[in-house]
Amino acid sequence: MNILLTNDDGIMAPGINILAQELSKEHEVLVVAPDVERSATGHAITIRTPLWAKEVRVGNKDIGYAINGTPADCVKLGLLAISNVEIDLVISGINRGPNLGTDILYSGTVSGALEGAIMEKPSIAVSSADWNEPRYETAALFIAEFLRKFDIKNIPPFTALNVNVPSLLPEEIKGWKVTRQSKRRFRDYFERRKDPYGNNYYWMFGEVIEDDPGEDSDYAAVRAGYISITPIYAFMTNFDFMERLKEELKE
Amino acid sequence: MNILLTNDDGIMAPGINILAQELSKEHEVLVVAPDVERSATGHAITIRTPLWAKEVRVGNKDIGYAINGTPADCVKLGLLAISNVEIDLVISGINRGPNLGTDILYSGTVSGALEGAIMEKPSIAVSSADWNEPRYETAALFIAEFLRKFDIKNIPPFTALNVNVPSLLPEEIKGWKVTRQSKRRFRDYFERRKDPYGNNYYWMFGEVIEDDPGEDSDYAAVRAGYISITPIYAFMTNFDFMERLKEELKE
Numbered sequence: 001m002n003i004l005l006t007n008d009d010g011i012m013a014p015g016i017n018i019l020a021q022e023l024s025k026e027h028e029v030l031v032v033a034p035d036v037e038r039s040a041t042g043h044a045i046t047i048r049t050p051l052w053a054k055e056v057r058v059g060n061k062d063i064g065y066a067i068n069g070t071p072a073d074c075v076k077l078g079l080l081a082i083s084n085v086e087i088d089l090v091i092s093g094i095n096r097g098p099n100l101g102t103d104i105l106y107s108g109t110v111s112g113a114l115e116g117a118i119m120e121k122p123s124i125a126v127s128s129a130d131w132n133e134p135r136y137e138t139a140a141l142f143i144a145e146f147l148r149k150f151d152i153k154n155i156p157p158f159t160a161l162n163v164n165v166p167s168l169l170p171e172e173i174k175g176w177k178v179t180r181q182s183k184r185r186f187r188d189y190f191e192r193r194k195d196p197y198g199n200n201y202y203w204m205f206g207e208v209i210e211d212d213p214g215e216d217s218d219y220a221a222v223r224a225g226y227i228s229i230t231p232i233y234a235f236m237t238n239f240d241f242m243e244r245l246k247e248e249l250k251e
Numbered sequence: 252m253n254i255l256l257t258n259d260d261g262i263m264a265p266g267i268n269i270l271a272q273e274l275s276k277e278h279e280v281l282v283v284a285p286d287v288e289r290s291a292t293g294h295a296i297t298i299r300t301p302l303w304a305k306e307v308r309v310g311n312k313d314i315g316y317a318i319n320g321t322p323a324d325c326v327k328l329g330l331l332a333i334s335n336v337e338i339d340l341v342i343s344g345i346n347r348g349p350n351l352g353t354d355i356l357y358s359g360t361v362s363g364a365l366e367g368a369i370m371e372k373p374s375i376a377v378s379s380a381d382w383n384e385p386r387y388e389t390a391a392l393f394i395a396e397f398l399r400k401f402d403i404k405n406i407p408p409f410t411a412l413n414v415n416v417p418s419l420l421p422e423e424i425k426g427w428k429v430t431r432q433s434k435r436r437f438r439d440y441f442e443r444r445k446d447p448y449g450n451n452y453y454w455m456f457g458e459v460i461e462d463d464p465g466e467d468s469d470y471a472a473v474r475a476g477y478i479s480i481t482p483i484y485a486f487m488t489n490f491d492f493m494e495r496l497k498e499e500l501k502e
Contacts, residue, residue: 037299039298039299040295040296040297040298041292041293041295042292042293042294042295042296042321042323042362043293043294043356043357044291044292044293044295044357045291045293045357045455046291046455047290047291047455048288048290050444050452050453050454050455051441051452051453051455052446052450052451052452052453053451053452053453054450070293072293072357073455076439076441076455077441077453077455080439080440080441081441081443081453102369102485104487105294105362105365105369105485106294106295106296106323111293111356114356118353118356118436150499150500154495154499155492156489156492158434159489159492176500178493178496178497178500179493180488180490180493181486181487181488183409183485183486185369188327188331189331190302190327190328190331190332192332193301195303199303199305200303200304201301201302201303201304202301202302202303202304202328202332203301204296204297204298204301204302204324204327204328229496229500230488230493231488231489231492231493231496232487232488232489233487233488233489233492234353234356234434234487235432235434235487236355236432236483236484236485236486236487237431237432237481237482237483237484238407238410238482238483238484239431241406241407241410241482241484242429242430242431242481242482244405245429245480245482246429248401248405249401249427249429249480
């Protein structure tokens with residue numbers, strides 16, 4: 001397959017390079033990724049300034065193209081302007097840290113895959129679910145195996161797979177589970193400080209809230225040692241409430 | 252009510268100021284908005300740098316607080332650090348231009364409302380659906396009227412209302428419709444240019460695709476002269492495909 005790879009940790013991050021190396025054994029891989037880290041950029045795109053695509057080499061090895069933009073920019077530019085072959089699959093990752101629950105709204109990694117989905121390409125976001133000790137090799141091996149077993153053409157339009165791999169050795173992984181996005185989120189706090197000029201400024205930090213019951217949630221799978229595969233799409237209508245609201249707002 | 256107002260066009264944009272003025276007749280309004288335009292920032296948050304909150308005055312009039320961050324940052328900071336009263340409602344807007352279909356993934360305006368929803372506050376995003384000739388007064392009058400008629404406590408957790416108001420005079424508006432998010436999206440193109448140093452760079456531009464049939468879509472309502480009210484939530488699981496995938500991936 002021809003695979004377009006992007007991420008939000010930047011083109012020099014280990015996650016994307018380990019994945020590129022693994023997938024290159026069986027596929028043609030084109031890396032188009034942000035020039036610097038763009039974590040928590042959400043589904044931002046660059047509309048007011050142009051984008052540069054800079055070829056990156058390390059020694060005599062071609063790494064890919066570095067873009068002064070977001071993961072969604074990279075997918076658009078990769079598919080529409082850089083690749084000269086038909087891309088079969090877009091993969092975004094391997095992200096450093098989990099993308100579970102409401103993380104996916106903030107995640108640049110996930111937005112790269114959703115951009116691929118909106119552009120009607122099969123798309124996968126992949127994360128190693130530990131910020132401090134990610135195991136990219138485990139996640140890379142899983143993705144390579146998954147692509148051998150699963151026909152990515154079965155992914156419906158506008159839908160991407162959000163894959164979170166526990167940070168374990170391959171032999172410690174219990175298997176995979178198809179899950180739903182949980183309502184995992186953060187309780188945030190701001191610490192107020194004073195700058196040397198007397199102005200207040202604020203640092204944000206937060207703690208995870210995981211109060212979503214049920215074994216079918218994304219984080220329950222990861223916590224139990226399973227790879228979580230959540231099919232997500234670009235649509236957010238709350239249909240249950242939509243019907244109630246129609247009744248309520250009858251003029 | 253105590254209302255927290257934000258937007259993505261920046262604190263000096265006309266949309267947010269016209270809305271603040273209208274709502275102040277009946278409510279207490281606190282404006283916490285980005286210091287400069289942050290359109291198409293998606294649901295980005297600022298995690299690597301601190302945030303400054305700068306009081307903004309024009310003449311002897313208090314405008315609110317300008318933040319060096321995104322709409323989601325403004326909502327977090329407004330609710331958790333700036334407001335000293337309990338906020339009843341978060342409103343993001345009035346945006347210059349529509350937020351319909353997949354626009355809502357890229358929209359900073361919508362992400363401000365979704366952030367409010369994740370923080371368990373009733374939340375509304377509001378847009379005047381014309382980039383070139385927005386009619387903010389029409390949208391502001393509608394929101395004020397809507398808040399008189401509709402009990403915002405009925406909005407369920409994690410859900411926000413995405414309101415798009417046609418750019419018409421108030422008397423030309425045909426009414427409102429509760430709608431679903433359509434698959435409206437852009438077909439993008441890149442124009443390649445050369446900078447004075449010989450490097451390629453790319454400008455992105457696009458044209459709207461509106462091929463979603465059905466009268467219940469967000470853009471069909473706006474096109475027919477109705478205000479579109481779409482209840483959206485922070486969840487993107489494709490449940491239909493989830494069930495099929497479970498079957499397919501049985502080990």
